[in-house]
Amino acid sequence: KAGASVCHVDASQGMVKWARENATLNGLEDCPIRWIVDDVMKFLKREIRRGRRYDGILFDPPSFGRGTKGEVFKIERDIRELLSACKALLSESPLFFACSNHTSSITPKVLEHLLEEILPGKVEAGELFLKGERDIPTGSYARWQP
Structure with a gap:
């Protein structure tokens, strides 16, 4: 809530849905969270190619x-x-x-x-x-x- 943004990655759509529900329960539904359903290794390699940093x-x-x-x-x-x-x-x-x-x-x-x-x-x-x-x-x- 203090200015950070979050990227949540999981290969399971069900796990991402559950994480979204948890975010809502914790009052974080309006926070900057990217919800990604993907193979994490593919995601990591793509982020490296794009020059993203965390x-x-x-x-x-x-x-x-x-x-x-x-x-x-x-x-x-x-x-x-x-x-x-x-x-x-x-x-x-x-x-x-x-x-x-x-x-x-x-x-x-x-x-x-x-x-x-x-x-x-x-x-x-x-x-x-x-x-x-x-x-x-x-x-x-x-x-x-x-």
């Missing part, structure tokens, strides 16, 4: 997916390419990059090392939990700052 990126890739032409996405195989494309889209003075992950083989330490490898700066990583009587691990996160 001051911050929130990144929540799926563990697995299939494209409209049968392409297979596997986070373990494709995460470096995705992170490199995201790095190419960061502005000259980026503010943050935050990533969540729900694939058990990509631990917080793995995610931390991947970000450190691609983005020099400060990285903090940890586990995501569903809080309760007994916390249930649901994935990991990493935050980068210059």
